[in-house]
Structures are given as structure tokens and as C-alpha cells.
Amino acid sequence: MADCSRRGVQWHPCADAEDQARWLATQVAETLQQCIRQRGVARLAVSGGRSPEVFLRQLARFSLDWQSVHLTLVDERWVPPEHADSNAGLVQRCLAEHWSLINWLPLYRGVSPEADAQVAAAELATWPGLDLIVLGMGSDGHTASLFPDLPDWPMLCAVDCPWRCVALPATDERQARLSLTGRLLHSAPRQLLAISGQAKLDTLQQAFESPLALPVGAFLKPPLDIVYSP
Numbered sequence: 001m002a003d004c005s006r007r008g009v010q011w012h013p014c015a016d017a018e019d020q021a022r023w024l025a026t027q028v029a030e031t032l033q034q035c036i037r038q039r040g041v042a043r044l045a046v047s048g049g050r051s052p053e054v055f056l057r058q059l060a061r062f063s064l065d066w067q068s069v070h071l072t073l074v075d076e077r078w079v080p081p082e083h084a085d086s087n088a089g090l091v092q093r094c095l096a097e098h099w100s101l102i103n104w105l106p107l108y109r110g111v112s113p114e115a116d117a118q119v120a121a122a123e124l125a126t127w128p129g130l131d132l133i134v135l136g137m138g139s140d141g142h143t144a145s146l147f148p149d150l151p152d153w154p155m156l157c158a159v160d161c162p163w164r165c166v167a168l169p170a171t172d173e174r175q176a177r178l179s180l181t182g183r184l185l186h187s188a189p190r191q192l193l194a195i196s197g198q199a200k201l202d203t204l205q206q207a208f209e210s211p212l213a214l215p216v217g218a219f220l221k222p223p224l225d226i227v228y229s230p
Contacts, residue, residue, distance in 0.1 A: 007208065008222040017054055017196060020229035024194060025058035027225070028132060031190050035131045036068045043070045043127055045180060045188070047136040047144075048087025051196055055134070056094035066101040070127070074135060075145035075179040076107040078116070078167075085175065107178040113167035117178050121165040124180075129187035139199045141207055141214030145179035148214055157218035159186040182218060189223055196229040 014020040028044070035042035046052060073087050081089040088106055092099055105123055109116040137143050145168055146156050155161055161183040170176040185191075193216075195204060204216070204226070211217030 007220060009220055010225040012225060012227040014227060014229045017051065017229050020051075020194060020196070020227055021054040021058045023227055024055040024134065024192060025062065027190075027192065028055075028059055028134065029062040029064060031132045032064055032069060036065050041068050041070060043072075043129070043131045045072050045074045045130050045133045045184070046091060047074045047134055047194075048076070048090050049136055051194060052134065052136065053090055053094060055194070056091060060095050060097060064098075066098040067103070069101075070103040070105065072105040072120075072124070072180075073107050074133060074143075074185070075177055077174075078108060078113045078170075078176040078178060080108065080110060081106075107165065113169075113176045113178060117163075117165045117167040120178065121163060124164045124184060130184055131188060132190040133185055133188045133192065135185075135191065135193045135216075135219065137193060137195050137200060137204065137216050139203055141203050141216050143193070143216045143219060144181075144185065145177040146181070146215040147174075153215050154212070154218070157182040157215050159183065185219065191219065191224045193219065193224055193226045194229075195226065198230070201228065 012023060014023055032042040076087045077085045079086050088108060107120045109119055135143050141148055146153050156166060159182050161181040163181050164184050165178060165180055168177045168179060207214045207217040208220055211220055
């Protein structure tokens with residue numbers, strides 16, 4: 001993808017979804033190991049969904065110092081972990097064998113979206129930042145839960161966003177959500193974006209051509225690596 005090299009973004013094509021998941025899991029495991037060796041702790045934020053599930057199950061196979069891993073979500077639907085749509089529930093199932101060791105920081109707390117966002121933001125404020133994030137992207141160009149129909153999405157995607165975590169109201173199309181903002185997402189020195197399929201590739205190309213038009217465009221710059229599966 002020519003626009004990647006011009007913007008300093010790394011492009012990693014994969015043969016299929018399994019190949020993509022293996023690549024992601026290897027990169028994440030190596031980064032976590034490096035952070036733990038250097039500082040004794042690694043801080044990771046991951047996305048939910050069908051594609052991340054394959055990656056997370058691959059990641060669970062690695063022998064890591066899991067008790068040194070601090071883990072949170074890039075975003076979450078405002079539903080309890082046992083709900084079928086919960087990203088937290090998905091992550092817990094995929095990493096079940098290590099779950100008792102992982103330092104988990106949930107976004108959903110069950111009070112209200114606004115109250116839960118405030119609690120999560122206060123806890124995230126005790127972190128110096130994130131070491132690694134794994135993002136996804138929708139065919140509408142959203143990443144995390146920063147959607148293009150939100151009137152203030154440019155501020156929410158910005159590195160100087162005043163909030164670390166925000167509550168997003170329900171709409172006719174989607175449930176209420178919690179999302180990290182650009183303030184935290186941009187703090188990660190290692191950023192991975194996983195996309196699959198021609199439709200999302202077309203959206204990504206649009207974002208490269210007009211970075212200010214779609215939320216994902218705010219993240220199409222170093223140190224981002226994009227891993228693509230057809």
C-alpha cells in the first residue's frame with residue numbers, strides 16, 4: 001500500500017486470518033516480553049470482536065510472565081461480561097488459562113456509562129501510558145468506539161484530548177459504549193491496526209487520502225503497523 005510508506009506506516013500483508021492472528025500474537029508477545037524485561041511490567045489495550053478472538057487465542061499460547069501484564073480494553077459495549085456482546089467476556093474466555101494472573105482493568109462497572117468512564121479514567125491515570133495497543137477498524141472508518149457520526153470525534157481522537165475514557169450514548173444502530181481516547185491511544189510506542197477484507201481496505205485508502213475525514217485517519221502515522229488479511 002503506497003500511502004503507508006509515504007506516511008512512515010508499516011504495512012504487513014498476510015495470507016489469511018490465521019496468518020494475521022499468528023503475526024499479531026507474535027508481535028504482541030515479543031513486545032510484552034521486552035517491556036517486562038526492561039521495566040518489570042507491560043501495559044496492553046486490546047480490541048474485541050471476531051477477528052481479535054483468533055489473535056487472542058494465539059496469544060494465550062505464549063509463555064509470558066502473565067502476572068506482569070496489565071490489560072485493558074480499547075473500547076467496550078456497556079454490557080456485563082457475561083453478555084454475548086461483551087468484549088471483556090471475550091478476552092476473558094480467550095485468555096482463561098492466564099486470567100487469574102493478569103492485572104485486569106475493566107471499563108464496564110455496571111453503575112452507568114458516565115460513572116464507569118470516570119472510574120476507568122481515574123484508574124488509567126495511575127498508568128504512565130500504554131506500551132502497546134491493538135486496534136481494529138470498522139468499514140465506516142471508526143476505530144475504538146470513536147465513530148465518524150460523533151460531532152466531537154476529532155477531539156476524542158486527538159493526543160491532547162482532555163479525557164482518557166469517555167461514555168458514548170446508545171443510538172438506533174448501536175449500544176452505549178465506553179472508549180479510550182486519543183490521549184491514551186497515542187501514548188503507546190507500539191501501535192497495531194488489524195483489518196480484513198476489501199471493503200475495509202477501501203475505507204483505509206480513503207483515510208490515507210483524507211486523514212481528517214475519518215477517525216482512523218488520526219492514527220495513520222508512526223509508530224503504527226497495519227496488518228492486513230484479504
